Amino acid sequence: MIQAVVDKVCWQTSLDGKTTVFKQLQAFTAWPMKAEFFADAFPAVSKWREADMKVCIYSSGSVEAQKLLFGQSAKGKILELVDGPFDTKIGHKVESQSYRRIADSIEGSTNNTLFLTDVTQEASAAEEADVHVVVAKTYYSLITSSSNLHLPSPT
Numbered sequence: 788m789i790q791a792v793v794d795k796v797c798w799q800t801s802l803d804g805k806t807t808v809f810k811q812l813q814a815f816t817a818w819p820m821k822a823e824f825f826a827d828a829f830p831a832v833s834k835w836r837e838a839d840m841k842v843c844i845y846s847s848g849s850v851e852a853q854k855l856l857f858g859q860s861a862k863g864k865i866l867e868l869v870d871g872p873f874d875t876k877i878g879h880k881v882e883s884q885s886y887r888r889i890a891d892s893i894e895g896s897t898n899n900t901l902f903l904t905d906v907t908q909e910a911s912a913a914e915e916a917d918v919h920v921v922v923a924k925t926y927y928s929l930i931t932s933s934s935n936l937h938l939p940s941p942t
């Protein structure tokens with residue numbers, strides 16, 4: 788039985804599985820990692836917050852795992868700066884309905900929301916929900932710093 792569970796986890800891992808139940812397992816690991824951020828990430832997020840923008844994390848990683856990872860980054864607790872961590876309990880990132888639900892839950896509107904992703908299927912789903920999207924491929928240097936982003940002015 789245990790071997791069957793281990794095999795299933797290895798299989799999901801090899802596929803980069805994003806199911807909610809699988810991702811919940813992350814929070815049960817002994818977590819020795821500290822998140823690394825671009826040097827300007829903290830100042831940028833702080834500036835957006837000062838401008839009354841809401842800043843959220845929406846990840847396939849479970850909220851519990853996000854709390855472990857982003858709650859103890861090398862630079863501090865970025866989670867304290869975000870209005871919501873969201874995960875796939877709100878819906879999968881490739882489904883447009885998820886972006887409408889997030890906008891509702893932060894009392895915002897999709898057309899006043901900017902979503903950053905490195906996955907084109909997620910970008911399409913968000914665009915379908917009328918969300919503005921930036922595809923950030925850091926490895927290919929399209930976006931190497933948050934200062935490359937042109938954000939809408941706060942309303």
Ligand SMILES: CSCCC(=O)C(=O)COP(=O)(O)O
Pocket residue numbers: 810813845846847848849852853856880
């Ligand atoms: C945030 S904890 C680990 C990240 C993770 O498991 C993952 O699948 C990242 O996916 P994302 O949707 O954030 O690209």
